[in-house]
Amino acid sequence: MSSRFRPNPTPSWAQTQNLSSLKDWEADYNDSPPASPIRKSANSKARARPQSPPSFNTSLSPRVSYVPPSSSSENAQKDADEAFFNMLRSDEPPRPKIVKKKRVMRVKDPAKGAPESGGPAKPRRRITGGSLKKDAKAVTSPPPPPINKAQQECDSAFFGMLRGSGNGNKLDGKPDMQIGAISPRVSTESLRSEESLLRTSRDSDGRPLSAGRPLSSRRRRKLKEPSAAALRNSGVRDSREEIALPRKPKLSEEEMNKIIEEDRLRFEELQLEKQKKVAKLRGKGVAGGKKVAVRSKSMTKVGGSGAVSKAMPLSVDRRKKQDLVLAQQGENGSKDTRRNLDKRTARIRHSPHFIAAIKEYRNKNPHLNSNHNHRERRFDDNAMTNRSLNGVTVFVRKRPLFPYEKQRKDYDVVSVHADSDADSDHVLIHNCVMHPDMKKMLHKPTVFSCSAAFDQHANNDDIYSNVARPMLDKVLRGGIGTILMYGQTGSGKTYTMTAIEERLGAELFSEITEDKEITVKFIELAGKRAVDLLGRRQGEEVRIIDQMQGMGNEVPTVNNEPVPKSVEKKKHVIIQVSMREGIEEETEEKVDADMMQEFRRFNATAIRTFPKWLTAFVKVSSMMDYLEAIGDVRLKGKYKVLCKVEDNVVESWRGEDSWEGWDEEEEDEEEGGGEDEGVEGEMQEVAPAPQCSEAPVVSVKWKNAAELTAKSQEQLTKFINVGKSRRATEATDVNGTSSRSHAVLQISVKEKGSKKCGIITLIDCAGSERRNDSLYHDKERQKESAEINASLYALKNCIRARVEVRENPNTFIPYRSSLLTRVLRETFEVDTALLSIIATAAPNATDTEHTMETLRTVSRIVGTENNIVELPTENVLMAHQLQEMIVGKAPSSTANHVIPMKWNNSQLNAWLKKAAGGMFQNVKVVKSDTGKTVMAQTVPKLTDSMCYGDTILATQLFNKLRNESERINKILLKERMERKQMMKGLDG
Numbered sequence: 001m002s003s004r005f006r007p008n009p010t011p012s013w014a015q016t017q018n019l020s021s022l023k024d025w026e027a028d029y030n031d032s033p034p035a036s037p038i039r040k041s042a043n044s045k046a047r048a049r050p051q052s053p054p055s056f057n058t059s060l061s062p063r064v065s066y067v068p069p070s071s072s073s074e075n076a077q078k079d080a081d082e083a084f085f086n087m088l089r090s091d092e093p094p095r096p097k098i099v100k101k102k103r104v105m106r107v108k109d110p111a112k113g114a115p116e117s118g119g120p121a122k123p124r125r126r127i128t129g130g131s132l133k134k135d136a137k138a139v140t141s142p143p144p145p146p147i148n149k150a151q152q153e154c155d156s157a158f159f160g161m162l163r164g165s166g167n168g169n170k171l172d173g174k175p176d177m178q179i180g181a182i183s184p185r186v187s188t189e190s191l192r193s194e195e196s197l198l199r200t201s202r203d204s205d206g207r208p209l210s211a212g213r214p215l216s217s218r219r220r221r222k223l224k225e226p227s228a229a230a231l232r233n234s235g236v237r238d239s240r241e242e243i244a245l246p247r248k249p250k251l252s253e254e255e256m257n258k259i260i261e262e263d264r265l266r267f268e269e270l271q272l273e274k275q276k277k278v279a280k281l282r283g284k285g286v287a288g289g290k291k292v293a294v295r296s297k298s299m300t301k302v303g304g305s306g307a308v309s310k311a312m313p314l315s316v317d318r319r320k321k322q323d324l325v326l327a328q329q330g331e332n333g334s335k336d337t338r339r340n341l342d343k344r345t346a347r348i349r350h351s352p353h354f355i356a357a358i359k360e361y362r363n364k365n366p367h368l369n370s371n372h373n374h375r376e377r378r379f380d381d382n383a384m385t386n387r388s389l390n391g392v393t394v395f396v397r398k399r400p401l402f403p404y405e406k407q408r409k410d411y412d413v414v415s416v417h418a419d420s421d422a423d424s425d426h427v428l429i430h431n432c433v434m435h436p437d438m439k440k441m442l443h444k445p446t447v448f449s450c451s452a453a454f455d456q457h458a459n460n461d462d463i464y465s466n467v468a469r470p471m472l473d474k475v476l477r478g479g480i481g482t483i484l485m486y487g488q489t490g491s492g493k494t495y496t497m498t499a500i501e502e503r504l505g506a507e508l509f510s511e512i513t514e515d516k517e518i519t520v521k522f523i524e525l526a527g528k529r530a531v532d533l534l535g536r537r538q539g540e541e542v543r544i545i546d547q548m549q550g551m552g553n554e555v556p557t558v559n560n561e562p563v564p565k566s567v568e569k570k571k572h573v574i575i576q577v578s579m580r581e582g583i584e585e586e587t588e589e590k591v592d593a594d595m596m597q598e599f600r601r602f603n604a605t606a607i608r609t610f611p612k613w614l615t616a617f618v619k620v621s622s623m624m625d626y627l628e629a630i631g632d633v634r635l636k637g638k639y640k641v642l643c644k645v646e647d648n649v650v651e652s653w654r655g656e657d658s659w660e661g662w663d664e665e666e667e668d669e670e671e672g673g674g675e676d677e678g679v680e681g682e683m684q685e686v687a688p689a690p691q692c693s694e695a696p697v698v699s700v701k702w703k704n705a706a707e708l709t710a711k712s713q714e715q716l717t718k719f720i721n722v723g724k725s726r727r728a729t730e731a732t733d734v735n736g737t738s739s740r741s742h743a744v745l746q747i748s749v750k751e752k753g754s755k756k757c758g759i760i761t762l763i764d765c766a767g768s769e770r771r772n773d774s775l776y777h778d779k780e781r782q783k784e785s786a787e788i789n790a791s792l793y794a795l796k797n798c799i800r801a802r803v804e805v806r807e808n809p810n811t812f813i814p815y816r817s818s819l820l821t822r823v824l825r826e827t828f829e830v831d832t833a834l835l836s837i838i839a840t841a842a843p844n845a846t847d848t849e850h851t852m853e854t855l856r857t858v859s860r861i862v863g864t865e866n867n868i869v870e871l872p873t874e875n876v877l878m879a880h881q882l883q884e885m886i887v888g889k890a891p892s893s894t895a896n897h898v899i900p901m902k903w904n905n906s907q908l909n910a911w912l913k914k915a916a917g918g919m920f921q922n923v924k925v926v927k928s929d930t931g932k933t934v935m936a937q938t939v940p941k942l943t944d945s946m947c948y949g950d951t952i953l954a955t956q957l958f959n960k961l962r963n964e965s966e967r968i969n970k971i972l973l974k975e976r977m978e979r980k981q982m983m984k985g986l987d988g
């Protein structure tokens with residue numbers, strides 16, 4: 001037998017048995033076993049846990065009920081003892097402890113039922129026990145019957161008790177709550193039984209603690225109880241189910257809404273209450289309003305009732321509170337406190353400083369002040385030629401700042417320097433940016449040069465007379481003139497162009513003679529499509545056919561000459577060039593050399609010369625170059641080009657647009673029988689150029705585009721307006737009616753019955769947008785924007801190439817890269833053609849980057865980007881410094897005040913020398929001492945560290961430092977208020 005179960009005799013018990021010592025008792029153990037160790041043990045346990053004395057229902061152990069020794073029942077005592085020791089000997093689990101008989105007598109009538117089931121319950125034998133009679137019978141009936149289930153239960157309870165769990169039920173039939181609470185120590189076997197579920201966790205009234213709520217999974221695991229699902233599966237009924245409280249009925253939507261509304265009202269009420277409280281506190285000066293308003297915990301505990309937190313989760317409260325604070329801020333106009341801002345926002349946020357800095361800069365440089373008299377300044381043809389930059393006249397027009405822009409605190413960052421004495425004007429952009437530390441403000445002036453610049457005071461007449469009027473003279477003589485508007489969306493391209501069209505129309509009709517007529521064509525270039533704006537059918541697609549007059553593009557013909565095998569393998573295209581008939585022999589060599597040089601540019605691998613032919617092998621991969629080469633050759637008007645293209649190579653190329661397009665155009669030309677056609681056969685002579693004095697030698701045809709003859713200025717205006725109304729415009733974020741295409745208006749002045757003509761082309765480009773602005777546009781719009789920008793890029797390249805052509809005639813002009821440049825081919829290739837670009841500039845600070853980019857692009861176009869000057873960056877002064885500068889009044893204190901907490905070692909030393917009439921000049925200061933370290937010290941510390949043990953001096957030092965701190969803080973506060981006042985003045 002395990003010693004664990006050996007009865008533990010106590011001296012008192014030994015004394016009762018007349019045993020002198022424990023040893024004696026042990027010796028006599030077998031003969032006369034102690035009769036009351038269990039009782040003693042039980043009693044001792046009861047003492048140890050007075051609040052929950054273990055009590056046992058004897059019915060749980062009917063056979064082992066123990067009757068304490070008494071004079072009246074000696075035999076019963078003996079029997080009980082024997083039964084007990086029998087049990088011990090037979091290795092049976094120990095029986096539960098026996099309680100006093102008195103208590104046994106208090107057992108309730110089981111017929112009254114267990115309280116947990118509510119009504120009159122069936123007698124629960126195993127739990128509430130059987131009858132007392134039965135128990136008594138069991139006590140007196142040796143030998144013990146085999147252990148049944150009830151016995152096992154009883155045993156397990158007993159073990160539990162021995163281990164200290166005290167498992168068992170009171171004899172009065174009410175389970176002990178404490179006992180239930182410590183039931184984890186109940187043997188696994190018993191817990192698994194159905195009854196154990198009922199026995200666990202009951203309160204003093206016998207109701208299970210888990211009533212109305214299932215046990216948590218953690219608790220269940222602890223109790224080693226099967227889950228409800230497991231019980232269900234095993235067919236055992238879970239008692240918890242019986243006693244579960246009925247679920248709350250679902251609320252209808254109406255009821256829910258009502259509750260929500262009530263909560264909301266309550267919340268608002270509480271908010272008001274809170275605001276009143278805060279206002280009261282502020283009035284009393286008890287607390288900084290902000291702290292109370294924002295940090296108050298009252299949102300969760302208002303009124304101490306927790307009503308708000310009950311009604312709404314904390315996050316909702318917080319959000320509402322935040323919304324309220326934000327709304328209040330908005331109403332009060334309180335400032336945005338963010339620190340990291342994008343360029344545009346930062347410019348607006350610090351606008352007063354930047355405005356003042358720009359104003360100051362203009363004052364220092366009076367020529368930048370916009371008071372130019374544009375009326376007096378009229379450039380004639382010659383002046384314009386002198387002022388042209390690399391053959392292109394560049395004008396800049398700055399539009400005024402709109403009231404809505406002023407309203408949002410935007411400001412003018414474009415200064416114009418119109419210098420009539422020099423050859424060029426200048427535009428200065430005040431680029432206002434923040435230092436990366438987001439504290440310092442910088443002003444970066446950048447200067448761009450142009451032929452002529454117009455500020456916001458220039459009107460449309462000024463623009464017309466300087467830009468279009470000189471061009472008109474040339475056009476009337478049969479020349480070519482092109483005016484191109486380039487600029488950011490909303491910068492005034494359409495506005496300016498409309499003004500020019502009106503005035504141009506009026507002058508044209510007043511100047512032309514009767515033998516001349518004016519025709520007009522108007523198309524729109526949107527991406528890769530050209531659409532007629534004046535045709536009967538709206539949206540008619542126009543095809544741009546650019547070819548040299550009298551020459552035409554030819555269908556490649558196959559020469560008989562065999563293709564060398566090596567070439568075939570490499571998939572080369574063979575280009576054969578025939579000399580033009582009538583070319584003089586002495587120049588033949590030179591032409592050959594030119595031609596060879598030309599082909600080398602296109603990576604021709606072999607060039608052969610024949611008496612009348614020149615053959616080059618060009619790689620298929622550079623087919624586009626090859627096509628351009630042909631164009632180039634034609635341009636010179638010296639050669640006739642024939643192509644011999646290897647069959648399979650052609651096949652492989654046919655799928656490409658460019659080649660097919662090329663063929664089709666040719667076919668069209670042949671079918672159409674246009675006036676410039678007639679190229680038949682290989683050796684067709686070049687038709688003579690038109691006899692018009694300055695007529696173009698090349699012609700770009702707008703096939704399908706309606707050409708209308710305008711008989712009067714009104715009619716011309718009407719045609720233009722019809723075209724404009726058909727033009728695709730859409731609202732962008734930047735401009736309400738932004739042009740999404742390039743509008744090309746061509747006005748020709750023709751001699752009646754003759755082909756002689758002068759042409760003026762006015763191009764209103766689509767807004768050059770940046771990605772940032774088109775960020776929120778849909779996909780189609782973004783694609784459109786990309787195409788617009790691509791065509792503007794091509795334009796830039798062509799104009800640039802045109803500029804370069806003057807120095808290097810071999811310069812390749814990539815006019816084929818966009819529809820816009822194909823339309824403008826005449827302008828690029830005719831030397832006498834005039835080209836003017838008007839760059840429109842928006843003055844507002846938020847568009848600084850766009851404006852700079854426009855001017856930079858135009859400078860690149862004309863090859864003057866090297867003339868862009870970036871002036872030294874200046875620091876923008878803060879308000880108190882500006883005040884002195886602008887208002888002419890110094891702030892109340894110009895001294896640089898620093899609070900003691902921020903003093904460095906030298907500042908500390910300086911103060912100590914002067915303060916209190918030099919009282920502290922002899923205090924001990926080490927190198928590492930700063931204002932902060934000294935301020936952090938208490939008087940005793942100061943006494944030791946600095947004042948050589950002089951407490952009075954240390955106290956003085958301590959107080960004086962604090963006084964000084966207070967004094968400086970007051971001054972700083974005053975300065976801050978002054979600055980604020982001044983800023984308000986600047987804003988206004």
Ligand SMILES: Nc1ncnc2c1ncn2[C@@H]1O[C@H](COP(=O)(O)OP(=O)(O)OP(=O)(O)O)[C@@H](O)[C@H]1O
Nearest residue numbers: 399488489490491492493494495735738739766767
């Ligand atoms: N110099 C100016 N004076 C007065 N208002 C102007 C001036 N320039 C432009 N505007 C006004 O600015 C607005 C936008 O101008 P406009 O439509 O010409 O811009 P845009 O550059 O053609 O734009 P988009 O490229 O998007 O078509 C118009 O309302 C126009 O009246």
